Amino acid sequence: xxxxxxxxxxxMMLGGLFCVFVTLVGHIKMGxxxxxxxxxxxxxxxxxxxxxxxxxxxxxxxxxxSIRVYCIILVKPKDLGNWAAVKETWSKHxxxxxxxxxxxxxxxxxxxxxxxxxxxxxxxxxxxxxxxxKDEYNWFFLAHPTTFAVIENLKYFLLKKDAxxxxxxxxxxxxxxxxxxxxxxxxxxxxxxxxxxxxxxEDSDKCPEQGGLIWKLSEDKQLAVCLKYTGVLAENAExxxxxxxxxxxxxxxxxxxxxxxxxxxxxxxxxxxxxxxxSGLASNxxxxxxxxxxxxxxxxxxxxxxxxxxxxxxxxxD
Numbered sequence: 001x002x003x004x005x006x007x008x009x010x011x012m013m014l015g016g017l018f019c020v021f022v023t024l025v026g027h028i029k030m031g032x033x034x035x036x037x038x039x040x041x042x043x044x045x046x047x048x049x050x051x052x053x054x055x056x057x058x059x060x061x062x063x064x065x066s067i068r069v070y071c072i073i074l075v076k077p078k079d080l081g082n083w084a085a086v087k088e089t090w091s092k093h094x095x096x097x098x099x100x101x102x103x104x105x106x107x108x109x110x111x112x113x114x115x116x117x118x119x120x121x122x123x124x125x126x127x128x129x130x131x132x133x134k135d136e137y138n139w140f141f142l143a144h145p146t147t148f149a150v151i152e153n154l155k156y157f158l159l160k161k162d163a164x165x166x167x168x169x170x171x172x173x174x175x176x177x178x179x180x181x182x183x184x185x186x187x188x189x190x191x192x193x194x195x196x197x198x199x200x201x202e203d204s205d206k207c208p209e210q211g212g213l214i215w216k217l218s219e220d221k222q223l224a225v226c227l228k229y230t231g232v233l234a235e236n237a238e239x240x241x242x243x244x245x246x247x248x249x250x251x252x253x254x255x256x257x258x259x260x261x262x263x264x265x266x267x268x269x270x271x272x273x274x275x276x277x278x279s280g281l282a283s284n285x286x287x288x289x290x291x292x293x294x295x296x297x298x299x300x301x302x303x304x305x306x307x308x309x310x311x312x313x314x315x316x317x318d
Contacts (some may be wrong), residue, residue: 042235044169046157047243052307065309067155070137071097072125075145076116077105082145084108085283089290092315093151095137096233100125119219123201126189127160129199138163140194146281148289152309153276154188157245158239163190168227171216171246172236179234180224184279185246187220188237198229203229219290243272249291250280 014041055063071094075083084100087108088139091097101110102121113124122142129140139158143149161167167190170181181187189197200207207226217225237245247254258270281289 015273041214044235066135067137072142073099076102079145081283085286112196138191166193166232178188181221184248186277191230191232239274244278247278
C-alpha cells in the first residue's frame with residue numbers, strides 16, 4: 001500500500017509539472033499557420049548629435065513639431081503618493097498625459113478601468129488611447145507611477161524614426177525564447193504598433209484577455225506575446241555610444257553599482273547623458289529628479305542644442 005501511495009503522489013507531482021509546462025509553452029509559442037522568424041536582440045540608437053546639427057533650421061523645426069507623445073500612466077489607489085508626484089512633475093512635459101486607474105479615486109481625475117488585473121488594465125488603456133487619439137498622436141509612452149521620464153530626451157531619441165513603422169521600444173529582457181520590453185523602464189509604441197496591437201486584441205486565441213489558469217505571464221510579457229503575432233518585436237534603446245537610455249532602476253542604484261564595479265569611472269559607467277527613464281522612485285525622489293533635470297543650472301553655460309522641444313500649450317511644466 002505504501003508503495004502504491006508513493007507512486008500515486010509521484011504521478012500527481014509529475015502531472016502537475018507537465019500542466020505548468022504545457023500552459024507556459026502555450027502562451028509563448030506561436031500558433032499553427034503563423035510564420036516565425038529568427039530574431040536576434042535588436043538595438044536601436046538615438047541620432048548622432050552632429051547629424052542633427054547639420055540639419056537646416058526648417059528641417060529642425062519640422063522634426064521638433066512632428067513628434068507628438070501621448071503618455072499613459074497606469075495607477076491604483078495605493079499609488080496616491082507617486083500619482084501626485086508624477087502629475088506635478090514629468091508628466092507635464094508630455095503632449096498629453098492621462099492616468100488610467102483601476103478604480104475611481106476622488107482626489108484625482110483619471111480614466112477608470114474597473115479592474116485590478118494589470119494586463120487587463122494595460123489592454124483597456126491601449127484600446128481607449130487608440131480609439132480616442134489615433135489621429136492626434138504618433139507615439140504612445142506607457143509608464144508606471146514609480147517611473148521618472150525625461151520626455152525631451154524621448155523625443156530626441158525618436159527624431160528620425162518613422163511612427164508609421166512598427167516600433168516597440170524600451171529596455172529589453174529575454175525570457176526563454178521571448179524578448180520583451182520591461183514595463184518598469186517604460187514602453188514606447190509607434191502608432192503603427194498600437195494599431196496592430198488593437199487588431200490582435202480581437203483574436204482571443206493569439207491575445208487572450210485572461211492568462212492561463214496555472215501559469216500567468218506578467219503584463220509586459222503578455223504584451224510582447226501579442227505583439228509578436230503581429231510581427232512587432234522588442235527593440236532595446238541606446239544612445240549613440242551604446243548605453244541604455246531606458247533604465248529599470250533608480251539613479252541612486254545605478255551609481256552604487258557603478259561605484260562597486262568601476263570606481264574610477266562612476267559617472268561614465270552609470271548612465272547615459274541622454275537617459276530617458278529611471279524607475280523605482282519614491283514620490284520625494286521625483287521632485288529631486290525634477291530639480292536636477294529642469295531647474296539646476298550652471299550660470300553662464302549654454303548647451304546650444306540644435307533642437308528645442310517646446311512644452312504643450314497651456315502646460316505649467318518647469
